[in-house]
Amino acid sequence: MKKSMPSTSQPINLLQDVHARMINLPIYFRERVCEECSWSIPTFYRKMRNILKPGSDKEKITPNLSNAEKEKIIAVLDEVYSSFWEYCEKYRKKPTKG
Numbered sequence: 001m002k003k004s005m006p007s008t009s010q011p012i013n014l015l016q017d018v019h020a021r022m023i024n025l026p027i028y029f030r031e032r033v034c035e036e037c038s039w040s041i042p043t044f045y046r047k048m049r050n051i052l053k054p055g056s057d058k059e060k061i062t063p064n065l066s067n068a069e070k071e072k073i074i075a076v077l078d079e080v081y082s083s084f085w086e087y088c089e090k091y092r093k094k095p096t097k098g
Helices: 012-035 041-048 067-091
Strands: none
Touching: 012 041, 012 067
């Protein structure tokens, strides 16, 4: 008698799968911004940090981003968000015809 092979594909745990994807979103976003803006990882974090203005302990300023950098950051944001949205399509209910 021929034995059947056990199923190697395990059922997908929706919560675990989506959570794992969401955890990786910031890392992927950072990598794409660094790639598009030609930044190192330290530069990425330096650009995010607030800096105290000399002579004042209350006012904070952030490093200036050029308009081109701002556009690239938004483009990467849209790309990362769209990619995640498309990935999650497999979990959304499709409307039934009828």
